[in-house]
Amino acid sequence: MRSTLPYSIVRAGHAELLVRDLALSRRFYEDILGFVVTEESEGRLFLRGVEERHHHSLVLTESDVPMLGHLAFRVAEDDDLDAMASYFQTLGCHVHFIEEGEEPGQGRALRVQDPFGFPLEFYAEMSPAECLLQKYHLHKGAGVRRLDHFNCFVSDLASCEAMWCEGFGFRVTEYVETDEEPRVKKAVWLQRKGNVHDIALMEGRGPRLHHIGFWMDDMASIIRTCDILGGAEMHEHIERGPGRHGISNAFFLYLRDPDGHRIELYTSDYLTVDPDHRPIRWSATDPRRQTLWGHQTPESWWRDGTVVMDWERNVPVELCGTTDARAAGYIK
Amino acid sequence: MRSTLPYSIVRAGHAELLVRDLALSRRFYEDILGFVVTEESEGRLFLRGVEERHHHSLVLTESDVPMLGHLAFRVAEDDDLDAMASYFQTLGCHVHFIEEGEEPGQGRALRVQDPFGFPLEFYAEMSPAECLLQKYHLHKGAGVRRLDHFNCFVSDLASCEAMWCEGFGFRVTEYVETDEEPRVKKAVWLQRKGNVHDIALMEGRGPRLHHIGFWMDDMASIIRTCDILGGAEMHEHIERGPGRHGISNAFFLYLRDPDGHRIELYTSDYLTVDPDHRPIRWSATDPRRQTLWGHQTPESWWRDGTVVMDWERNVPVELCGTTDARAAGYIK
Amino acid sequence: MRSTLPYSIVRAGHAELLVRDLALSRRFYEDILGFVVTEESEGRLFLRGVEERHHHSLVLTESDVPMLGHLAFRVAEDDDLDAMASYFQTLGCHVHFIEEGEEPGQGRALRVQDPFGFPLEFYAEMSPAECLLQKYHLHKGAGVRRLDHFNCFVSDLASCEAMWCEGFGFRVTEYVETDEEPRVKKAVWLQRKGNVHDIALMEGRGPRLHHIGFWMDDMASIIRTCDILGGAEMHEHIERGPGRHGISNAFFLYLRDPDGHRIELYTSDYLTVDPDHRPIRWSATDPRRQTLWGHQTPESWWRDGTVVMDWERNVPVELCGTTDARAAGYIK
């Protein structure tokens, strides 16, 4: 039960999105979603939710090509970074370290393109920032509270799950599986911080980011967000929801930002800290896994994702695999 | 401004639905929606919402053919019934009166098949029933509070609106209209009790009932209803929503009962008592009238309705007109 | 049943509060409560809730002495004003008319000091203003929706109730009464617009305003208001609540503005349009009338009120009667 790994990932830490028009994105993330700006530097915006106590959980970087800059995880101690670097090298990955401050507000960090093509970052330290949780009079728009999780399309789900679980100590909370023998997993939800997930993996054309999930205080604030978007005639940013997922039990809303990056507002899942917490299996043909209310998932939600950056070449990583939602039985 | 009519309609009063399996319908209306049973007699169930102080706002009558039994309105005084009978006679309608108690709990009532085919009832008195509003520990399921409105498909919208407005003193609060000259109204919302509507009329194949709307206390209780239906694996009863209508501003959820009769759970509209309250015009091509959040309306919502009973022959009234949602520009 | 009065009051229309520091009050009403400023003129601010379609429901006027400027009611037609003036003259009151625009945004109006000392205004017309209900992205703070009611301390409750009911056609929805014979009414809730009240009268030292009640969309927005006030370290403005009244069933929050004027945020009462709607009696010794949750009412709530202006002399009307809450059995 007790981990034998020489390092420990604490939680999903932050993400960097490359956006084409920083001013336009700022309006969406600051005014509508209620992110707080910690720092603004040439072409970049460092944002945090109202509950967050560190420099950033979301970085927006202006770029000609919209893509995912990187996904970052906090680790327990600085030494963990070296141990993780060794592990990635055994996987044949090229790793490099950036110094404290190279990413503003962040300590020394390990960067790696993982075997599945994702640009990952690991760090133990980030400079503190004021928590605005109890300054309710300053909350704006949706008042997003904190980063919750990442969700990714990967072409080789089984290997990728193995890396996260065996390599990094993530634990499966829920999964989707075909019914025919041999059963094949189509998606997994993996956690470190004690709720349903820090990262979810869905089989599909990858590497791509499906969405970044942010925690909301309650269902009422998600409804308010819909009304605010509707009022501002920005309803086209609403892609799916609000609704209740079967998987995770979350009350959810999916938005598309001005570049099409997908953001989930998420609340009402459950505690998973018990060592004997047993993964929940969903059949790939059970519509209740998608939503308990029977809403149909729009095809775009199955199809679209954000390409991810090649750390070395600053261009999107080439895709492989398919996200054929119909073939996968997701859509009839 | 002051009415010159010799009678006064107070509000939408109750409806009778003919259902094929009373036990099945009872489960839906009592356990899931939280209606309170006032009286049960052979083949009939008399229901009220938790706020209601009278014998019934909904009657379920077992029948081989599901249809609308009648729509009923409360009038201010018993004398109004005679004056209304005269008015209907000038319209060429056959009227008849039923005595107190003929419909359990109800006083003397006027029954008429209106010129558009709808089986209407008017009554001034109904026996009191205990209001359970503050007995929160007894509320079940959705805890439906009270009847709010009726919504009907009519083939001749202009004439029908004229009857309700000029004949009965209803006032228009919102309407949908084509943009091309001559502009044509496609739907109107008409009120007596001081909120957005007691009855709405939509042009279409009629006479048919589109839905009966019930008032809910708040958005949270509508969300709970979705979860209760989802939990009970009865999500197929959810046809549309939850969402926010542009028209009426209501937060809504549309359900289909076991016979397909459509029920709206409705809250968060606005006050309309001012004499100078001006109707809001919506273009028939403005998608925000349907929902501020951009959700697409399912085709069934445009298409399906409940046929209405011919008082004299106990069979559905024949339909005329069309509800060609595509031709009408409702659906692309 | 049908009114025989030659005039018709539609609803509580607006109130004028005299405040000592207009900038300070503006912060409270605009930033915290979310009122919209329609017009600002020297020393006066004209405010409306986000649902309101007319020039103002609240006027703040800078003054050395904080008091109630006036309470105003909308009537159905301009002619009603003359008929009401006659009625007040039969009561021995001095009346006068102000011309259209003398109070910005308002048509011709009747002003009178009623027999109980209250400065009342009646008007049939007010210029329209944009309704911001569906511009949810512009709502601030509590997002107050609309004026709901006034609540007043009067020393001669029985006579004052008679004036409003017999003189103006108000109907009693709830009342508080002693248990001993002869029973004595201690408070009444009176309505015109179809919910629990447009005005409530409580026996006590008067004439004084107890509070002005504004309608809120739901309980969640009232909770948010508490958090916003708490976040801004303005919690001392919260006098009582949130809680659930037995009387009216309202979910309530009582605030004190910078001058101590009391504002109620109010939602979740019920419909009262039926002609046979029967008043609910509460015993003066039943603690559930105050709150269903058993919270104790703070003594200040029973004790404090806003003095009212003498139209002619611009000073507070002298008080008579007592508000001895203990003697009245309100507080043990």
Next chain:
Amino acid sequence: MRSTLPYSIVRAGHAELLVRDLALSRRFYEDILGFVVTEESEGRLFLRGVEERHHHSLVLTESDVPMLGHLAFRVAEDDDLDAMASYFQTLGCHVHFIEEGEEPGQGRALRVQDPFGFPLEFYAEMSPAECLLQKYHLHKGAGVRRLDHFNCFVSDLASCEAMWCEGFGFRVTEYVETDEEPRVKKAVWLQRKGNVHDIALMEGRGPRLHHIGFWMDDMASIIRTCDILGGAEMHEHIERGPGRHGISNAFFLYLRDPDGHRIELYTSDYLTVDPDHRPIRWSATDPRRQTLWGHQTPESWWRDGTVVMDWERNVPVELCGTTDARAAGYIK
């Protein structure tokens, strides 16, 4: 940073309350709070919240004397129990083990009266039970989701905090301290599972249980609970709230069960998994720590607590220390 302890506590696990009338308590916990009964044996009831996946989080045991039977914590592995037993022996405590099933549903467990007099239990295994989270149609009353934390009065706060932090690896998230030098801690919030607390310690007459906190889904369900209690005329069970704590940011409601045991319904706190999460200091004179809304805490809340059982003698442990709320500066 990484723990060097030879055992690991996962979270607060369950509590046993001794109650005088099991049928009466059952009504409170099952019908009003919505606990699910897993097992009923002679004189005992094993309950769980709707989210919980194990046999029980609350045990009610009929007894002549109401008291706390025990507080239990889940540990990571069965071996941890032996290591913990050794640790308690170094503290001079008498320990004993109970076999699997001796407490129904539970594996082998360590029982000890800790140096501060609390009857503690530690266990690694409990038999699974159906999670009813998504069976929303079966939720009753408050629909309590899961155990969150314990809160205790102790006379020697510093030593007790040391045991939990140094001995068991708990981490401080918030604390209350006097302002004068030398500063003295008056209360601490300690966590293992990643939110604000698994156990809180308040200086006072002890050993006593102050309350058991249960997680609720959102604020709306806590408001509903107040209405349900009010509707059932059980409002006297409401001791404090609803309100917003400064400490923990929780939206709270405190209830007293039929024996006076205090239950908190709790939601909306925050994530604390980061290794560098810094404790929040509150001055013992800052009223905002108690509530952001300025509500006064009732004296009973400071004064009353549940005595705890002596494992060996089945009688309450004798108390020492004081809970002089006034002397402590809690109440003026």
